[in-house]
Amino acid sequence: MSDVKEPEAPTEDPEKSRAKFKAMIDGTKEDWTHIVTHAMKFNKGLADRVLGHLRLLDGDFGGFPVDRLQHSLQTATRAYRDGRDEEYVVCALLHDIGDTLGSYNHPDVAAAILKPFVSEKNHWMVTHHGVFQGYYFFDYIGLDKNLRDNFKDHPWYEYTAQFCHLYDQMAFDPDYESEPLEFFEPMVQRLFAVPKNSLYKAALDKNEAEAGE
Numbered sequence: 001m002s003d004v005k006e007p008e009a010p011t012e013d014p015e016k017s018r019a020k021f022k023a024m025i026d027g028t029k030e031d032w033t034h035i036v037t038h039a040m041k042f043n044k045g046l047a048d049r050v051l052g053h054l055r056l057l058d059g060d061f062g063g064f065p066v067d068r069l070q071h072s073l074q075t076a077t078r079a080y081r082d083g084r085d086e087e088y089v090v091c092a093l094l095h096d097i098g099d100t101l102g103s104y105n106h107p108d109v110a111a112a113i114l115k116p117f118v119s120e121k122n123h124w125m126v127t128h129h130g131v132f133q134g135y136y137f138f139d140y141i142g143l144d145k146n147l148r149d150n151f152k153d154h155p156w157y158e159y160t161a162q163f164c165h166l167y168d169q170m171a172f173d174p175d176y177e178s179e180p181l182e183f184f185e186p187m188v189q190r191l192f193a194v195p196k197n198s199l200y201k202a203a204l205d206k207n208e209a210e211a212g213e
């Protein structure tokens, strides 16, 4: 039996389950039991929050032939229909979710959201897809279309080039019949249910186990 106090179930009155400290230096084990209990509950809503943010791309054309949500759905649908696994398909769905807040580094936003839940390979692909996608248009905007060649010797160069070639740069067809967002929702829910890696994973796992005892 662990000597760590079990987290208390959240009370109906949020006032009663708040930490008492005014500065963290004064925090206690009890304070942090309240906070971790809330975090565990809040974290379960992550997939819904991600999906809600993805919906912000709806109707945002940015001069493209399809809006950014349709582009995301089309990228994911093409990957799905090509037999890619669920983690890959969710990466395809979310690869441009950073367009709303990361105007100058949108791949970094998607990569940060996905990082705890995906392989290093898929994380690298999402992080670098902007440079690889540039192969198809950078020369039209005064940039070097071969910028991706800086990664020529990287083991995931081809993997990322394929993502852009087969799915991302292909996903601007207004006549393509994509699956709706609802089709992908269960996949997003499953992927975001349990982090593979996170600074907080050990603490959350411990509390999850104790809560289930």
Ligand SMILES: [Fe+2]
Residues within 6 Å of the ligand: 095, 096, 106, 107, 129, 130, 133
């Ligand atoms: Fe992108």
Ligand SMILES: [Fe+2]
Residues within 6 Å of the ligand: 071, 075, 095, 096, 168
């Ligand atoms: Fe894209």
